[in-house]
Amino acid sequence: EVQLVETGGGLIQPGGSLRLSCAASEFTVSSNYMSWVRQAPGKGLEWVSVIYSGGTTYYTDSVKGRFTISRDNSKNTLYLQMDSLRAEDTAVYYCASGGYWGQGALVTVSS
């Protein structure tokens, strides 16, 4: 059974950094397009970033220059490095690929 498990969420002060990880099992991260999608409390879904199998990456405008998506093929893990965090980045962050989604990691940016 395919599983995507996010870790690394938590409470962080504005301006701080956090790295989310998404460990995959029964699924090869490097062979698929992998995404991060977030959902602010009580709000809808927002696509944050994607990395394609060939390595091409895209970011939504609000995180460009602050967030970096990457993967470690040897660990079969996807990452999201989040720098210069703002209050408006507070959300549950989901790792996703097509029909496969993780359970989400809560990131709270607050002083």
Next chain:
Amino acid sequence: DVVMTQSPLSLPVTLGQPASISCRSSQSLVHSDENTYLNWFQQRPGQSPRRLIYKVSKRDSGVPDRFSGSGSGTDFTLKISRVEAEDVGDYYCMQGTHWPYTFGQGTKLEIK
């Protein structure tokens, strides 16, 4: 960015009755590879989103056949032939043709 507009935003339905959600995009979702990357997601209370439909009308594995998707170009519809109690939740359309991928605002389905 492509704007996805869903209607209605709230959908009270009697058990066993059909339900329909409309989704319109601000531009055509036909990709240069001739596919239309329009997906539908269900999010039950307290759960992660679950993809129900991809490429307009293809059902994901394990999705009951009472769910169906249709449409083309800029107009799309998700239909539930007979609503069951487990269908309560939020439904989102999502386009994966143009970056940034975008979701509709969501439609909250509840039982009357």
